[in-house]
Amino acid sequence: MENIEISPIVDTRCRIGENPLWHPDEGCLYWVDIPSGTLLRFYPATQHHEIVYESEEAIGGFTVQESGELLLFGARGAVYLWDGGEIKNVVDELARERDSRFNDVIADPQGRVFCGTMSSDSHAGRLYRLDTDGTIHVVLEDVGTSNGMGFTPDGRGFYHTDTRRHSIFLYDYDRTTGEISNRRVFVTVKEEGRPDGMTVDREGYVWSALWEGGCIVRYSPNGQEQEKIRLPANKVTSLSFGGTDYDHLYITTAGGENRTAEGKGAGALFHLKTTTGGTPEFRSGIPTR
16 A cells, blocks of 8 residues: 555644544544644534634643543643633643643543653653543653554553654553553664554554654554555654544644645645544543532
8 A cells, every 4th residue: 555645635734733533422523733722623524624722832632531522731731621612721730841741642441641741951751641530640751752652452552652762662551550561662663754643443453653754554463564655744643543433544744834845735634444443532531620
């Protein structure tokens, strides 16, 4: 599939489009443009897309709460609830992240949220876990750029991407406690771009978006490359399954402010119908009242 070129389904020009996430209650896909603090929404049934929220600060990622609202993770370690335009602070900030921001997040099977931060001039990035009692804990220190995450189908493994280290790591995962341990390299990208966002399909294969690689790659559960699909955008940022049967893959890209350098589809949202679909993402259960 290396020679397939797919076209944008929504021709936005996001600076850093990220965190595509299907909302099954609404039958639509949400995603963000990180630096502009913009939350976007797309309805495949009508082909309608719109900007639904604009923040004064960056939005690094979000989850869908059990009750259907969106939990947004932003600058300075702030977390807030978005409910149809209404905003409510959940975490005002993290003192250790005042010069950083959240980057990529994922809810786990118990409703916790793993949420990573960017490296800054003063410190390396970190991976946190926001628990369902509202407490937040540092899970990993010394992370270059905390990025895409996912879980193995048996619920015993946790994937975490460190873009600056060009690697996706695999950990043992304890569903009861949320603890991760026994880090090992799942895959290292040496020649073409760096791994960014990721997702896991229903067969347990890992799909990774390659920043500055212009493609998405599907890896077998033992880390062997199986497929590579090219996009007309140099900076491919993330991907996620959606649709009624979760057999549609939605892909975000960056660089929309400079398509001459970054590709004719830079910043757009792409779509691919797959033969091996995914599964619904877990929902967060973080207290907000």
